[in-house]
Amino acid sequence: MSSPATSKSNYIKLLIIVSGAISAAAGLFALYGWTGDNHLFTALIEGAPRLHFLPAVSFVIAGVSVVLTVIKRKTPAVILSYLLILIAVFEILHFAVGHQAGIDGFAVIFGFEESEFHMTLIGSLAFLFVGLAIAARWRTKKRSAIVSGSFGAFSLACGLGTLLAYSSGYLEHMKWNPSTELSIPGAVAFLVLGVAIIAQSSHRQMNLRTDWKHFVPVVLLVVGLTLSFVMRHYFHAKDVVSVQNTVSIELRSLSKTIESEINDRLVANERMARRWAVHGGTERPEWEKDAKRLYRDYGGYQAVEWVDPDYKVRWIIPFEPNKRALGLDLGATPNRLWAVKKAKETRKSVVSEPITLV
Structure with missing residues (x-):
């Protein structure tokens, strides 16, 4: 033992x-x-x-x-x-x-x-x-x-x-x-x-x-x-x-705020586009009035522009700071051309990559 x-x-x-x-x-x-x-x-x-x-x-x-x-x-x-x-x-x-x-x-x-x-x-x-x-x-x-x-x-x-x-x-x-x-x-x-x-x-x-x-x-x-x-x-x-x-x-909150503000701008843009479509076009004074209201009420815009069927910039609000963009051909660069063509085809807002306006 x-x-x-x-x-x-x-x-x-x-x-x-x-x-x-x-x-x-x-x-x-x-x-x-x-x-x-x-x-x-x-x-x-x-x-x-x-x-x-x-x-x-x-x-x-x-x-x-x-x-x-x-x-x-x-x-x-x-x-x-x-x-x-x-x-x-x-x-x-x-x-x-x-x-x-x-x-x-x-x-x-x-x-x-x-x-x-x-x-x-x-x-x-x-x-x-x-x-x-x-x-x-x-x-x-x-x-x-x-x-x-x-x-x-x-x-x-x-x-x-x-x-x-x-x-x-x-x-x-x-x-x-x-x-x-x-x-x-x-x-x-x-x-x-x-x-x-x-x-x-x-x-x-x-x-x-x-x-x-x-x-x-x-x-x-x-x-x-x-x-x-x-x-x-x-x-x-x-x-x-x-x-x-x-x-x-904080980032999630900021993301939601930015998303909400962008959506508000898109809705306002599309409202202008629908008015144009319903009336078969908008007289320039009336368009400029809408564009000024859009520019004033929603911060962050450099310019609000109207582009003709040839993708050339014809109307600009505000004009003076951006007058060099008058007549600018948006179809001259692939990034801009893709965005305007997509918007024309879908009849919806399209976000392009960052671009320099003028």
Whole structure:
């Protein structure tokens, strides 16, 4: 019969293995999604940020490395953790000084755009801490367990904070910026990696017979700071949504106002046209009276003109500012010709592209 301590140890080991497997699975699913350009496997939700190629590979490495630590395969676990650290450092350098260290060459080899290949800065830092935590697993100093757990807390906080952000209902605004954006699969993987590393650190402290209670404040500090960072972005995104909604309402209102004013002008124009059609033409003084009324009552007109059957301008209101347009051939340019022909054929108002009158 196993002792309670042994049973607890076995549960912790199982938790670590499951967490590592989930991380590796998230990476493998994303890699499979990229091979077939399947958005579901790389993002889980349509329109959400996708888990890029390099972080997907890193999640596989991290997950396998975590599992190897449980089954006590030190050499491959350490090698993988150092590889993870190396990738993270290169990515941090890429953000810090634009130093790509040849990584973009791999993007070309695998047929990826740069925007589909790299990690974000927050992801690079989390992978760095995960790699350091896994590497610290094999150190025998008591303090290393606390440091390792703190690194795990950062990973957990990144994943948890991102998932909270996505669940807030502001999905399209939680990309934040290229430095902080995390995908949903990436957030889940960081969350379980953080759980695995914290559980591993707790297990080590049990074996080293240290007081695990000293570890709690460190975890809470890291989680609290990270969540504060996330919530800052959350409230910023909420403000952005509020501003966009306000602007959208104002634009819709303005659009309706403009549409209404244009319709009023079209109705007035067509009323003049119907009067012309009913009477078989309108005497020039009467037409000018109608045109002046139209020009006065509805702002925004440069001129009201009458065009003869040959598409030449014959009457103009107001005349003085636009007298150069007298005799202008509207059929001389394709844009004007199309508009006047269309109006003649349909007997309706036609809106042309912007033109210079004279």
